[in-house]
Amino acid sequence: MKSTGIVRKVDSLGRVVLPIELRNSLNINQADALEIFTEGDRIILRKYEPYCVFCGEVDDVINFNSKNVCKKCAGELSQKIY
Numbered sequence: 001m002k003s004t005g006i007v008r009k010v011d012s013l014g015r016v017v018l019p020i021e022l023r024n025s026l027n028i029n030q031a032d033a034l035e036i037f038t039e040g041d042r043i044i045l046r047k048y049e050p051y052c053v054f055c056g057e058v059d060d061v062i063n064f065n066s067k068n069v070c071k072k073c074a075g076e077l078s079q080k081i082y
Contacts (some may be wrong), residue, residue, distance in 0.1 A: 018045075 008016050024037065026047065028034070033048035049058045052070035060071040069077070 011023045034049045035046045037044040050061045050068040053067050054073040057070040061068045
C-alpha cells in the first residue's frame with residue numbers, strides 16, 4: 001500500500017473528504033458510488049463498478065433479477081436453457 005501523505009479528519013457526521021487530486025487520479029466523480037471494505041484495522045475504499053457474477057467482467061453488464069450479468073454470459077445462459 002502506498003502512502004499519499006494526505007491526512008483528513010472525520011467530521012461530526014462521520015464524513016471524510018477525499019482531496020480533488022486523489023479523486024481525479026482515481027477517476028472518482030461527484031455522485032460516484034464507492035465500495036467500503038475492511039481488512040484487519042484498515043478501511044479500503046474502491047470505486048464501485050457493477051461486475052458480472054459469473055466472470056467478473058465490468059463492461060456491458062446488465063441487471064437481471066437483482067444480479068449483474070454481462071451480455072456474453074447472458075447469451076451463454078440463454079443457449080443452455082432447455
